[in-house]
Amino acid sequence: MPVPSASAVHVRSLLRDDVYLSLREAIVDGTFAPGERLRDSELESWLGVSRTPIREALLRLSRAGLVIARPGRATIVSPLDDPATLHAQQVASAMHELAARLAVPLVSEEDVDAMAAANERFATALEADDADAALAADDAFHAVFVERSGNTMLADVLEQTTPLIRRVERVRFASLAARESVGQHRAIVERTRAGDAEGAAALARENWLTLARTLGD
Known part of the structure; x- marks a missing residue:
């Protein structure tokens, strides 16, 4: 079978991590305030990436308690809890x-x-x-x-x-x-x-x- 490019895998992995870290830092430092709605289109424009790594990052942030994902509705920054x-x-x-x-x-x-x-x-x-x-x-x-x-x-x-x-x-x-x-x-x-x-x-x-x-x- 064809062997996938290892470098491409590493690039994708780094991209996901970079998006996650950027979003996490923006929440921790208050750039995104508690209760603020995070819109995919605006995040795509800010980060210059597609929706997929953004959704993956938001899922990780949800597990960490930093955002609240409401399927079909919105993703918001978690309140200070x-x-x-x-x-x-x-x-x-x-x-x-x-x-x-x-x-x-x-x-x-x-x-x-x-x-x-x-x-x-x-x-x-x-x-x-x-x-x-x-x-x-x-x-x-x-x-x-x-x-x-x-x-x-x-x-x-x-x-x-x-x-x-x-x-x-x-x-x-x-x-x-x-x-x-x-x-x-x-x-x-x-x-x-x-x-x-x-x-x-x-x-x-x-x-x-x-x-x-x-x-x-």
């Missing part, structure tokens, strides 16, 4: 706890220095009220444990849950809870330098549960 966010946060906190427990025995001094530097960028961004920079720095901080854990399934689960959390964090990033994370990060770095995997894991879990105190405000 405290219960759904709390559920995502519970899963994410458990995954980050596990990542810390697995990673601390494996991290290098350079890894720990990178975490400390990311936290300084995080603090600076919060002082400047720069939500984009703060979220990027926070992602960089926690990515060290996820990458060093050696468990690739952690990243897959977090890819599903984190956007829902980040969406709410962006709205409430001026809260005291966000500033509290700076100190929590420093404590995690200290426990990591000391080789205390259980201590770092407990702190990582608490750090990801901080948002629960702001939900419903």
Whole structure:
């Protein structure tokens, strides 16, 4: 039988992922507001792609809780939903706890220095009220444990849950809870330098549960 072109498969895969990531980022950063209707024709014009990858991306976003698909009617951006966010946060906190427990025995001094530097960028961004920079720095901080854990399934689960959390964090990033994370990060770095995997894991879990105190405000 004819052998399909591998490069074409890769191009299609990359296209689907690019469309999904573009739409996800637009929802997380508020470009598409809660309750806004997403029309295929407008998305096609914006992204410059056909309807098929857009529908595939919207299906993935629906599974992640970021859009609500109403067959035959409309697809809308999900409202900010405290219960759904709390559920995502519970899963994410458990995954980050596990990542810390697995990673601390494996991290290098350079890894720990990178975490400390990311936290300084995080603090600076919060002082400047720069939500984009703060979220990027926070992602960089926690990515060290996820990458060093050696468990690739952690990243897959977090890819599903984190956007829902980040969406709410962006709205409430001026809260005291966000500033509290700076100190929590420093404590995690200290426990990591000391080789205390259980201590770092407990702190990582608490750090990801901080948002629960702001939900419903």
